[in-house]
Amino acid sequence: MNTANLSMDLLLCGETGTGKDTLAKRIHDLSGRTGSFIGMNCAAIPESLAESQLFGVVNGAYTGVSRSREGYIEAACGGTLYLDEIDSMPLSLQAKLLRILETRGIERLGSTDFIPVDLRVIASAQRPLDELVEQGLFRRDLFFRLNVLTIQMPALRKRREQILPLFDQFTQQVAADFGCPVAELDNRLVQLLLSHSWPGNIRELKSAAKRFVLGFPLLGGDAPADRDLETGLKTQLRVIERMLIEDALKRHKHSLEAVVQELEIPRRTLYHRMKELGMNDAEEAVIL
Missing domain, CATH: 1.10.10 (Arc Repressor Mutant, subunit A)
Incomplete structure (x- = not known):
């Protein structure tokens, strides 16, 4: 992967389950960077805690802080910081992230000391950031800063030729993990795999493979077993x-x-x- 060796920030765009997390980790592994791969889900951390988690704090910065600690950015120094679902990041935090991307350094909460950091940022988004910019939900300047190199992750329904090979790969992995054989797909199940819309994309396909190996309904619900x-x-x-x-x-x-x-x-x-x-x-x- 040519982009892995480039010391530049990346933006991964695609629906949930298209493999953005896996690709981000793979890019880091191939980059040759010696630091850690640090991931932060921007949608999972409450807004009140996001700033301290990202930038770190010093002792006594606010009530309840008894010792200094580094944040995600410092922890990723020498490696890669992966900001998952950056489209969910609050606007107030977006401005501070932009400054970090431009200065390559941080100030912990409660301190004015500038700490330089050497890191690569990979961000991912489920929703189109350009549309969020027009809606006033995402900073235009941050979007342009992140949009230097964008990798679009296609939905599984748009690459149906990969469904059966991926399903076979996943079933073999599950069978090896559980020590059980893999049943043969009949025509009805092949049809079901190829015609399903896969809103959960690869993640949903992996779950379907696991259910199939363990003998449960392929899609976890009512399958069209008696279809003509x-x-x-x-x-x-x-x-x-x-x-x-x-x-x-x-x-x-x-x-x-x-x-x-x-x-x-x-x-x-x-x-x-x-x-x-x-x-x-x-x-x-x-x-x-």
């Missing part, structure tokens, strides 16, 4: 057809001429199939 076979086959074929078209569009950078040549179908047929499958690119496939 013909209807199921049609649905599965539609999913596979969409996967093939999406994969061709991705590889050919949405060049429709290249796609029709690879799939060996008329442009008009491609347009109608894309429209029938509800693909957004269908509007751009103008019939010549």
Whole structure:
């Protein structure tokens, strides 16, 4: 990963469960930085405690503080500070974070001593930060400071060709952990995996793999066990057809001429199939 060796801050954007935490840790491991990987979930820490957790405090800074301690930023010195769900960070704290990113140093609560820090910041967001900026919920200057290099994490439903390989990988891991065999997927379960929308993305897929290995319903609820076979086959074929078209569009950078040549179908047929499958690119496939 080329970006891992670059000493620059990163922004990871994507829905919950798309693997932002895993990618952030992987980038740190490949970076060669000798310090620790320190993660902070901006949505999990109360606003009243967030500042002391991030910047640290000195003895007597406020009632109840009996000793000095470092915060997340100091702890990440020489390593990586991972700010998860930065889109949930209070505006008051965003201004102070911006100053730290620009000065590369902090002042603990209750002190005016400047402490320089050598760290790399990786931030992640579930909601589009540019939209939050327009809504007044995220500082524009902080957004531009973080947006030097952004990695977009696609939702699992937009890369369905990876569902079955990932599911197989996860089931093998679970089977090894529990010391039990993995049952074979039947056509109905394959159809279920490919047609499910996966709102929880990879995290949800991992849970489904664990339930499958342990013999519980795949999606943890009512599965369409008695669905008509013909209807199921049609649905599965539609999913596979969409996967093939999406994969061709991705590889050919949405060049429709290249796609029709690879799939060996008329442009008009491609347009109608894309429209029938509800693909957004269908509007751009103008019939010549």
